[in-house]
Amino acid sequence: MGVKIFDTTLRDGEQSPGVSLNVEEKLRIAQQLARLKVDVIEAGFPIASEGDFAAVQKIAQEVKGPVIAALARTSFPDIDRAWQAIQEAEKPRIHTFIATSPIHMEFKLQKSPEEVLQSAVKAVERAKTYTDDVEFSAEDASRSEREFLCEIFTAVIEAGATTINIPDTVGYATPGEFGELVKYIYDNVSNIDQAEVSVHCHNDLGLAVANSIAALENGATQVECAVNGIGERAGNAALEEIALALNTRQDYYDDRTNLELQEIYRTSKLVSQLTGMDIQFNKAVVGKNAFAHESGIHQDGVIKERTTYEIMDARTIGLEENQIVLGKHSGRHAFRDKLKELGYELDDEELNKAFKRFKELADRKGEITGLDLEAIVEDQFGQSLQVMDLKLLQITTGNGLSTATIHMEKQGEKILKSVCSEGGPIDATYEAINQAADLDCQLVIFKIDAITGGKDALGHVTVKVEHQDDVYIGRGVSTDIIKASAVAYNNALNKILVASG
Numbered sequence: 001m002g003v004k005i006f007d008t009t010l011r012d013g014e015q016s017p018g019v020s021l022n023v024e025e026k027l028r029i030a031q032q033l034a035r036l037k038v039d040v041i042e043a044g045f046p047i048a049s050e051g052d053f054a055a056v057q058k059i060a061q062e063v064k065g066p067v068i069a070a071l072a073r074t075s076f077p078d079i080d081r082a083w084q085a086i087q088e089a090e091k092p093r094i095h096t097f098i099a100t101s102p103i104h105m106e107f108k109l110q111k112s113p114e115e116v117l118q119s120a121v122k123a124v125e126r127a128k129t130y131t132d133d134v135e136f137s138a139e140d141a142s143r144s145e146r147e148f149l150c151e152i153f154t155a156v157i158e159a160g161a162t163t164i165n166i167p168d169t170v171g172y173a174t175p176g177e178f179g180e181l182v183k184y185i186y187d188n189v190s191n192i193d194q195a196e197v198s199v200h201c202h203n204d205l206g207l208a209v210a211n212s213i214a215a216l217e218n219g220a221t222q223v224e225c226a227v228n229g230i231g232e233r234a235g236n237a238a239l240e241e242i243a244l245a246l247n248t249r250q251d252y253y254d255d256r257t258n259l260e261l262q263e264i265y266r267t268s269k270l271v272s273q274l275t276g277m278d279i280q281f282n283k284a285v286v287g288k289n290a291f292a293h294e295s296g297i298h299q300d301g302v303i304k305e306r307t308t309y310e311i312m313d314a315r316t317i318g319l320e321e322n323q324i325v326l327g328k329h330s331g332r333h334a335f336r337d338k339l340k341e342l343g344y345e346l347d348d349e350e351l352n353k354a355f356k357r358f359k360e361l362a363d364r365k366g367e368i369t370g371l372d373l374e375a376i377v378e379d380q381f382g383q384s385l386q387v388m389d390l391k392l393l394q395i396t397t398g399n400g401l402s403t404a405t406i407h408m409e410k411q412g413e414k415i416l417k418s419v420c421s422e423g424g425p426i427d428a429t430y431e432a433i434n435q436a437a438d439l440d441c442q443l444v445i446f447k448i449d450a451i452t453g454g455k456d457a458l459g460h461v462t463v464k465v466e467h468q469d470d471v472y473i474g475r476g477v478s479t480d481i482i483k484a485s486a487v488a489y490n491n492a493l494n495k496i497l498v499a500s501g
């Protein structure tokens with residue numbers, strides 16, 4: 001059977017401070033999660049906003065394979081709305097929750113334990129009228145009274161819940177204690193054999209993965225986690241760490257996930273790019289340094305025999321970064337095949353555009369790696385919602401002054417702007433784009449990375465722009481960093497224009 005992976009990147013992960021994904025981006029992540037073969041995708045919290053609803057609905061309609069779950073509090077409007085969003089899914093799940101700890105019940109809910117129990121049971125019964133697959137979470141379970149927790153779990157299973165979830169909502173538990181809590185629940189919930197037991201751990205003390213694994217050792221059958229460990233505050237248990245811990249130490253755990261591990265690296269990168277949340281270099285499994293060796297002794301050892309200092313093989317997670325996959329003589333056919341291998345299915349028009357960019361890059365660089373190809377396609381996907389199209393950018397710079405001249409097309413209208421600035425070429429460019437867009441917004445983050453090494457490397461620019469309290473992420477890729485910067489900024493402003501209709 002394997003441990004079930006319930007991925008909450010699109011729900012809890014999307015609640016990370018500073019992250020906001022649009023419908024198209026959420027769908028792309030969900031499709032990649034399906035390729036990774038997670039068991040459950042928690043697609044969002046439909047009652048929270050129209051945007052959340054639309055994303056959950058789209059994912060339910062289009063993503064096949066995993067169960068598609070939607071979150072709901074115990075109130076009926078929440079549950080009805082969740083169902084509306086997921087009803088077209090191949091395998092829909094309603095996930096309802098209510099807090100069960102004394103502190104949450106008294107101060108947040110202002111309800112007695114008896115009222116909380118009644119709400120939970122009624123919510124599960126309501127959800128059950130829509131779908132057989134119902135999950136119930138006891139929010140802040142790790143700080144709840146154990147007797148009450150067992151009482152409420154018994155009651156919701158009786159009402160038809162097929163999964164019960166034990167969250168360590170505030171990241172307070174320790175591994176020994178949390179494993180013991182799971183065991184206690186198995187021992188004291190009489191009908192527990194009728195439900196899957198799930199855990200949802202937060203990383204406030206850096207213990208989310210350890211706590212999740214302790215729960216598995218005590219019988220839990222599902223873990224809730226997020227790609228790159230993103231989520232509220234310090235985040236959730238990291239999906240890739242749980243998967244690789246079980247895989248690498250199969251000798252000890254004798255259990256594993258159903259994941260397509262080769263998709264891990266690509267999923268991690270996609271989530272990082274679309275959310276704009278960097279992965280720390282020393283992050284386990286997917287960090288830039290996770291498979292790098294600095295000391296001579298280690299390098300020497302690895303060259304002689306990889307397993308001297310490596311417990312995992314980078315290829316297990318699909319990391320083959322710098323492999324040259326295409327050259328400047330590669331044709332359309334080879335290009336399309338390679339993209340397919342990388343998991344991209346493009347229609348003819350998209351393929352033509354991407355191929356043109358590939359040719360331009362190949363003419364400059366000669367050798368194209370898998371990462372370059374992904375960057376081109378990702379960039380193209382990112383630019384698909386254009387209200388405002390940057391047709392031309394010309395920069396002159398010298399004597400402390402830079403002038404940017406742009407030709408922008410905004411819904412068929414041609415706009416020309418020229419801005420002179422003492423702040424450098426990027427500053428001048430951004431001011432010109434601002435004037436063309438006619439928006440009141442603020443650049444909050446500007447970041448530039450090289451996708452591959454060498455002086456011909458593609459530059460990847462990420463910006464975060466604030467507009468009316470919402471944050472929009474823009475990305476741009478080019479061998480010319482000023483152009484990449486312009487594209488990224490234009491991309492973010494386009495998202496604002498699309499969002500504000």
Ligand SMILES: [Zn+2]
Pocket residue numbers: 012169200202231232236
């Ligand atoms: Zn959470």
